[in-house]
Amino acid sequence: MNVYSSRFGQIASYYFKAVLNILKVHRSLEEDILIFANRRGGSTLLMEMIYSQPNVDYVYEPLALYRYNPFLVRILKPPPVFILSIRDEEMEALLRQYFRDVVLKGKLKGYMGWNPLSKDYSLLAKRLVVKICHAIPLIDWFNENFKVKILYLVRHPIPVALSIMRHGWPSTAPIFLRDENFRRKYLTPSLIQFSLDVLKFGTELEKLVLEWCLNNLVPLSVFKERSWLTLSYEELMLRPMQMVKLICGYLNLPDEDKMIRTLMKPSKTTSKTSRQEILSKGPVALLGKWKHESDEDYEEKLMNILEKFRIKVYRKGSIFPSKELTHFG
Numbered sequence: 001m002n003v004y005s006s007r008f009g010q011i012a013s014y015y016f017k018a019v020l021n022i023l024k025v026h027r028s029l030e031e032d033i034l035i036f037a038n039r040r041g042g043s044t045l046l047m048e049m050i051y052s053q054p055n056v057d058y059v060y061e062p063l064a065l066y067r068y069n070p071f072l073v074r075i076l077k078p079p080p081v082f083i084l085s086i087r088d089e090e091m092e093a094l095l096r097q098y099f100r101d102v103v104l105k106g107k108l109k110g111y112m113g114w115n116p117l118s119k120d121y122s123l124l125a126k127r128l129v130v131k132i133c134h135a136i137p138l139i140d141w142f143n144e145n146f147k148v149k150i151l152y153l154v155r156h157p158i159p160v161a162l163s164i165m166r167h168g169w170p171s172t173a174p175i176f177l178r179d180e181n182f183r184r185k186y187l188t189p190s191l192i193q194f195s196l197d198v199l200k201f202g203t204e205l206e207k208l209v210l211e212w213c214l215n216n217l218v219p220l221s222v223f224k225e226r227s228w229l230t231l232s233y234e235e236l237m238l239r240p241m242q243m244v245k246l247i248c249g250y251l252n253l254p255d256e257d258k259m260i261r262t263l264m265k266p267s268k269t270t271s272k273t274s275r276q277e278i279l280s281k282g283p284v285a286l287l288g289k290w291k292h293e294s295d296e297d298y299e300e301k302l303m304n305i306l307e308k309f310r311i312k313v314y315r316k317g318s319i320f321p322s323k324e325l326t327h328f329g
Contacts, residue, residue: 010067013068014070014110015110016110016114017109017111017114018110020114024112024125025106026057026106026124027124027125027126028104028128029127030126031149032104032127032148033128033129033150034129034150035047035050035129035150035153036136036139036150036151036219037132037133037153037154038133038212038216039133039160039169040160040163040164041133041154041160042155042236043131043153046231047060047131049244049247050247050253052255052261052262053258054255055122055126055127056253057106057128058112058128059128060111060112060131061131061132061134062103062111062132063083063132064133064134069111072098083138084176084179085138085182087181099142103128104128106125136216136218137218137219139152139219140219149228149229149250150228151250151251152230153231153236154220154232154325155232155234156287156314157302157314158205158290158303159287159289161205161209161212162290165208170204171204171208173195173208176211177195177214186217186218191308191309195210195214198210198305206302209306213308213309220311229246232313232326235321235326238284244260246327287319303315303316313325
């Protein structure tokens with residue numbers, strides 16, 4: 001479902017899935033799991049890997065404000081698309097209530113695993129994995145306010161931006177710059193002016209890389225000091241056995257083999273072309289595919305945007321993350 005889905009289609013889809021899930025029960029016996037990641041950054045695949053485990057159910061983007069959500073409409077009235085900051089005590093209380101009493105209680109049934117024919121479907125969920133792409137700057141707030149396990153997934157900004165552009169989705173960077181609290185807390189006057197110049201004079205790809213920087217600015221500045229598990233999409237693809245062992249150990253999940261099989265099977269949001277490329281050429285071909293869509297000079301211009309924000313986990317000339325973002329070198 002995307003931003004341009006009709007309202008009627010969204011409502012029909014939500015209640016169709018909710019009816020299929022009417023008998024589903026959630027009893028939280030272990031810490032629920034939150035995934036924070038960019039859109040088109042591999043979060044659906046990671047969610048499906050965790051969903052493959054016994055008695056785990058998922059909640060798909062409960063903070064995507066462009067999608068129909070009967071609970072969110074009643075409880076919250078934040079700015080459209082992304083929730084980037086806590087405006088006041090009332091908003092904080094309402095957001096906490098929504099997450100505690102709706103999302104983590106398994107009441108958002110139209111966003112949960114709904115296909116009874118799926119091998120991973122179960123009527124009793126003892127744990128939830130929640131995918132969040134629209135509130136990444138609040139990762140610390142969630143970590144402090146809920147007893148959950150957090151995974152933060154990062155992917156190289158250029159393939160993320162290219163994938164978003166292929167879907168025809170606009171950059172959300174202007175939303176960050178309109179958020180007074182986010183601006184005041186995280187951006188210097190020079191960064192604000194730089195961002196405004198990119199939005200005014202830059203290409204669509206540059207605007208999407210700017211979005212990536214604004215979205216990841218907060219977690220990338222603190223991830224080395226936090227208890228959550230930070231993962232790179234690239235290392236997940238290139239070192240699947242080691243990464244699955246790491247994830248299962250961190251989350252206390254039992255079935256590494258099933259998670260590996262899910263990882264090797266491209267997620268439902270992966271294109272048919274990418275699926276064929278993964279099968280025929282392996283993951284390195286997929287990771288480096290974007291290099292053929294950008295010459296070196298333009299790549300340097302795009303990566304200079306990261307340098308302006310002092311983001312160093314990806315560097316010019318490499319498709320791989322820097323050592324500080326990896327677990328196995």
